[in-house]
Amino acid sequence: MAEQSKRRLELKPVERRTFLRYSLIGSVGAGLGGFGLASLGFLWPRPGDELAGEVDLGDAMELIEEIEEERAPIRIPEGGISILMWEPSLEAAMRNYGDDHAVVNDDIGLMAVNSQSCPHLGCGVPWCQTSQWFECPCHGSRYNRYGEWTGGPAPRGLDRYVSFIDDGRFVVNLSEELTGPARTANALEQSPEGPSCVDA
Numbered sequence: 001m002a003e004q005s006k007r008r009l010e011l012k013p014v015e016r017r018t019f020l021r022y023s024l025i026g027s028v029g030a031g032l033g034g035f036g037l038a039s040l041g042f043l044w045p046r047p048g049d050e051l052a053g054e055v056d057l058g059d060a061m062e063l064i065e066e067i068e069e070e071r072a073p074i075r076i077p078e079g080g081i082s083i084l085m086w087e088p089s090l091e092a093a094m095r096n097y098g099d100d101h102a103v104v105n106d107d108i109g110l111m112a113v114n115s116q117s118c119p120h121l122g123c124g125v126p127w128c129q130t131s132q133w134f135e136c137p138c139h140g141s142r143y144n145r146y147g148e149w150t151g152g153p154a155p156r157g158l159d160r161y162v163s164f165i166d167d168g169r170f171v172v173n174l175s176e177e178l179t180g181p182a183r184t185a186n187a188l189e190q191s192p193e194g195p196s197c198v199d200a
């Protein structure tokens with residue numbers, strides 16, 4: 001009996017060392033695993049990152065027809081953008097957007113805004129069909145049909161990309177992002193055309 005207790009006592013230091021060794025291996029393994037997963041997550045493309053550089057988004061007149069028919073911007077999820085129409089005939093719009101955005105003719109232009117990332121804290125900003133505004137569901141920032149700020153905590157309008165018309169095609173340069181217009185820019189002066197989607 002006394003011999004058995006002695007053996008049990010003698011075994012204890014070995015078990016503790018083994019336990020510590022396994023714990024150490026376990027923690028290093030878990031750390032490396034976490035690092036590996038984090039690296040993979042970093043490398044994995046987010047929605048909206050699949051397009052880059054100059055991208056041909058289609059025949060400009062067909063895009064315009066679709067926007068008019070649907071009364072909604074065209075969402076391109078692969079690029080994180082929405083294509084909207086703007087009016088070069090509005091003096092303030094031409095002054096603010098004429099240099100960097102596609103002009104199709106005297107009356108109609110096209111523009112690509114970043115609707116994937118609200119300038120406040122980065123939430124996606126869906127189009128609200130009833131108000132005809134972009135409305136952020138996270139903290140209620142709103143943007144008119146041109147993506148100009150109309151209310152809420154966002155510091156500015158939606159960011160946008162340089163675009164142009166090439167042989168009748170609408171081309172967006174996704175490598176050239178432009179900071180959204182200041183809160184005071186209100187070239188469109190558009191009131192909401194119906195109930196808000198974020199208040200409902």
Ligand code: FES
Nearest residue numbers: 118120121136139
């Ligand atoms: S993230 Fe859009 S209002 Fe806060």
